[in-house]
Amino acid sequence: MATTASIPVQETDGPRVGARGWWALIVLMLPVLLVSVDNTVLSFALPEISLALSPSGAEQLWIIDVYPLVLAGLLVTMGTLGDRFGRRRMLLIGATGFAAVSALAAFAPTALTLIAARALLGFFGAMLMPSTLSLLRSIFTNRDQRRMAIAVWASAFSAGSALGPIVGGFLLEHFWWGSVFLIAVPVLIPLLICAPLLVPESRDPNPGRIDPISILLSMAAMIPVVYAIKSFAVDGPTWAGGAWAALGIAMGALFVRRQLRADIPMLDMTLFRRGTFSGAILVNLLSVVALVGFLYYVSQHLQLVLGLTPMVAGFALVPGMVAMIVSGLAIVPVSRRVSPHILIPAALMFSVLGYLLVAFTSGSIAALVLSFVSLGIGIGAAETISNELILASAPPEKAGAASAVSETAYELGAVLGTAILGGIITAFYRGALVLPEGLDAAATEAARETLAGAYTVSHDLSEPLATQVWDAATAAFGSGVGVTSMIGAGLVVLAAVIAATTLKTRTRS
Template sequence: MRTNRAWLGLTLLMLPTLLVAMDMTALILALPHLSADLGASAVQQLWISDSYGLMVAGMVITMGTLGDRIGRRRLLLTGASAFAVLSVVAAFSVNPLMLIVVRALLGIAGATLAPSTLALITNMFHDDRSRGRAIAIWATCQFTGGAVGPVLAGFLLQHFWWGSVFLAAVPAMVLLAVAGRFVLPEFRGSRAGRLDPASVGLSLAAVLLMVYGIKQLTVAHAVAVPVATLAIGAGLGVVFVRRQLRLPAPLLDLRLFRSRPFTAVLIALVFAGLAMAGVGLLVTQYLQGVLGHGPMAAAILFAPMGLGVAVGTMTAPTLTRRMKQPTAIAGGLALSAVGGLLLTVVHGAGTLPILMIAIAVLAFGAGPLFALGTGLVIGSVSPERAGSAASMSETGNYFGGSLGLGLLGAAAAVVYRAHAHGTSDSLAAALAASSRQGATQASATLDTARAAFTASLHVTGLVAAVIFAALSVVVFVMRPAESRSQSQPESQSQSQSQSQSQPESQPEPQPEEPARTSTETAVPEPVAASH
């Protein structure tokens, strides 16, 4: 009975995970439509796109720890309700400023979802195999949603107005808010203390400034302001770290980094996100700017990347039956390196199949890292700190994506300018210039720009291959320590979970002795229902 309820709860958690991921990527396709309708300037468009992600990145640490302290189900259902209401408000925004503010508030609500969902999965599934499969399904929903998002947006925008893109997530959030109270168990730490406002402010300011600085490096002509923003953010980050090391109940438990598997996998998650974001940026521009496909066609041609990660995450638990987890992760990363190398031979429309195979292979190889690696991060800690660990994983993903867009985007721009020989600063500028030129001159301009951008894609693929190969080595070197106690971090923490914490859905009473030493308690149903 308890197992059936756990899988029913996972089914419920899959819906918002899938649709929120779709909502995030769908906005990219909807942006031109809503900008034209609302009269958004270029700067306002940037903030409409970035305000959500910035607030998620800045608040996910706070929300992960807050869920551990006040109750993970309580926080999740509150966030889902807020997300549904704010999505409706966003759909009917009347000016750019209103949409920017609502998107930022949506980011705060969105920051409650991923860490709470991951922490609840940890508590709902007590054996390693079921928990690993559940986390793989969760990761699959994220990446499948990201791949399907632009396609859904294309369909909605063809039949409805741009606000329908925001409304797509509302039904799932309403269902979660209503049914979650009856299906999902509640967990919170019995020693939950108050949040430290100074730590919350420091973490928010540090993450916002650093992520914003990285993003601005990709679009700003002058680097002084982005570099200064990064420096201030890094300085605040140092202050935050020192404060966490002094506090008896820190917002973020940095002692988790004493675990080699935890640290190595978290580093791999960051840099894999960096490589995939950089490749994604270049490939989508290549499909549209070089090969000339429209947004809808480009979204479909780019879908193998998201679907590749989805398939990789789903097959990861099966791999662990034949090999150890670090071996599966390292092997997958090596395969991703091959995908990166395939991008270096892409040239023109004739090699489009190679491009699609390359991004599919690169993404498929990363699947075991996102599925098994996330499980290792969550399983390396005791159950009452699962939300904090989940927030670290999510923050790492956001940092990796932002770094990929910033660093690999900047590197690609340098390569482009070197091969364009001063004819244009970017592919977009070359396309705009060609529309004002005669046929012969326009053809020459486009040929040069497309060749230069293809060179940028080749360099990006090579850099991604190097990153994945290096990560494969790092994880493989970690293997001896992991192999001596395969799955021990997870099994030990899970045995602690079974002896220290029982979900409210547990039909049979448990011995009282472990409960008296628990650092986490299950909330009785009448108490949870009153929230």
């Protein structure tokens, strides 16, 4: 069927690529697999890290969130630098640094050291992700082939998320927690060898001058906003959190103003006037919030509440990850004939159903597996279509900047998923927790911080006090699941509404 676009995306098709292009795609999937494996592995390694390093509740959240925080602050800068100096060059620099810092993170002696290593991983990761997506834009100029390439690229996130718990679970059962970070080394070595041979260099032929003020403003806009979100999640509404949010918004306004006045801006703000671009960015953001928020809950529930080992818990998530991959690939031929403003809302209804299953079931393994399968169907389809629309809406020479905006939405969504949905569960947990008498002040404080903290405390106590603490903690953790799931479902519905109203593009019959 054909629909009329209010703001059409670029439909010009280039020549089709041969086998070399698809081999280049395989190489570019390696850093995507790595980043998704790293994120999932860390969630599953959190109980082991809690036992080994004894982080506070704030440190535990920082271990998870400092990576996407730094990443989100630098993605636009690194994407623009890739447009200027070469996207393949940025990819190789980022891969080298990521592998080296991963080895350092594996042997972090304290929680603060691990947080610092994760921050450095965010710095080098910011060079990886925009480069992979923008290089796909330059390699696959034929739109049909690009749709399939982006579907494969997006499925690499899902494949890595599925592979991460299994590989990570095996490592956690046989080695220490730091072994999960060493996965980066064997993954990135083939990239460093094959990328110069298979992936062509690409850059903006008219990049303009480097604007240090815009670089600083972009970082000064993203980092305070993300920090404020984290502050609200941990401490609730505070003057300090509000001040950080106001600072980030003010810096963002200055950044936008500077870009609009520049002859050759660091980020072309006119892209956001296109409904397909801005709408697809918002769909990306909300979809990732829903996905990461779900994984934050389910990874802890499977291991800590249901008592599964990390590897078994990882296998429990595989059906959902497979559903995400299959839906992302299967949607490609359909998207040639059906407008995204119909396809994405229809797909996201499966994700709404997944959250409702969590809200109204008992939290058994079968219920969680089924709910994640349903969630994955919607997220997989929505991510494939929205990422392709983002690239198709931007000029080829600005592919790095457009990819960086897409990745910024992804990483900001990861922070929001943990901060908002994870913060709500944590707030309900603290409000409902009733600890037995007999605990000292330090144990009481640790148990009240997080479920993982209560898990650590219960392992240090003798019976029957250990069982009493753990029973109280699991009951309190479950008290906020229903409300949090309904909020997650509401965010997915909002993404569907945005898609229905902004993504009306022309499609070929």
